[in-house]
Amino acid sequence: QVQLVESGGGLVQAGGSLRLSCAASGRTFSSYRMGWFRQAPGKEREFVVAISRRGGIKRYSDSVKGRFTISRDNAKNTVYLQMNSLVPEDTAIYYCAAENGQAPVPPAEDAKYDSWGQGTQVTVSS
Numbered sequence: 001q002v003q004l005v006e007s008g009g010g011l012v013q014a015g016g017s018l019r020l021s022c023a024a025s026g027r028t029f030s031s032y033r034m035g036w037f038r039q040a041p042g043k044e045r046e047f048v049v050a051i052s053r054r055g056g057i058k059r060y061s062d063s064v065k066g067r068f069t070i071s072r073d074n075a076k077n078t079v080y081l082q083m084n085s086l087v088p089e090d091t092a093i094y095y096c097a098a099e100n101g102q103a104p105v106p107p108a109e110d111a112k113y114d115s116w117g118q119g120t121q122v123t124v125s126s
Contacts, residue, residue, distance in 0.1 A: 002026050002029065003025035003026070004097070004117035005023050005117055006094065006120040007020070010123070012123070013125050014087055016086050016124070017084045019080060020036070020081040020096075021081075023076075024079075030054070031100060033051065033106040033107075034072060034079040035051075035096070035108075036070065036081050036096055036097075037110055039093050045095070047108040047109075048063075048081070049070040051072055055072050057106065058070055059106055069084075079096060088126045089124075090122060094122050099112055099113045099114060
């Protein structure tokens with residue numbers, strides 16, 4: 001497993017932007033597909049976006065497509081989530097996760113992810 005630490009959350013007004021980072025420990029970061037999930041109060045955790053090992057394949061949920069962008073820097077063992085045009089419905093705890101499967105497209109199912117960070121709070125005010 002890999003250890004994950006998220007950062008970059010905070011309070012932002014609707015229409016604003018935030019950039020989340022997820023730093024991974026270990027020397028095998030590039031072997032993991034990475035995902036971002038979020039959980040709003042009273043709701044189940046939901047898939048946001050995922051990226052393949054080298055970054056060539058990205059998978060977005062419909063709710064964030066066109067507003068959020070995932071990227072990764074394997075040399076820095078870090079995955080990023082750039083969030084633009086934020087709306088109050090984006091308010092949630094955001095988690096990054098690592099998955100070590102073999103399929104080319106990273107999964108959207110949280111049960112397939114092996115390692116999770118502690119989460120970072122994102123609050124969007126109206």
